[in-house]
Amino acid sequence: MFDGILKFITGDYNKKQIDALLPIVKQINVFFDQYETLSDDEIKAKTPEFKTRLAQGETLDDLLPEAFAVVKQACKRMLGQELEVKGEKTIWNMVPYDVQLLGGIILHR
DSSP, X not given: OHHHHHHHHHHHHHXXXXXXXXXXXXXXXXXHHHGGGSOHHHHHTHHHHHHHHHHTTOOHHHHHHHHHHHXXXXXHHHTTOEEEETTEEEEOOOOOXXXXXXXXXXXXX
């Protein structure tokens, strides 16, 4: 059913483009599961690690699956926490869905 809706909305060309990105989403989710065992401090330490790896020649595309997985893991860990956004208190209740990861990859590219 999803394929039919996707074809109706985007046509065959766009479906091919999205299908090409799905392996990256799968990689993100593999890293997300692996990062479940990391402590909060180890998750935070990923940012300087990524900066070092960039300085050593890796590209943003190389790091994308891991970086997106870190963000998704951080979102999961924040569930239920109260935050202040633009002067108003709100409860964090979002972990990115695969379609949102796809959108992020597309925006990155």
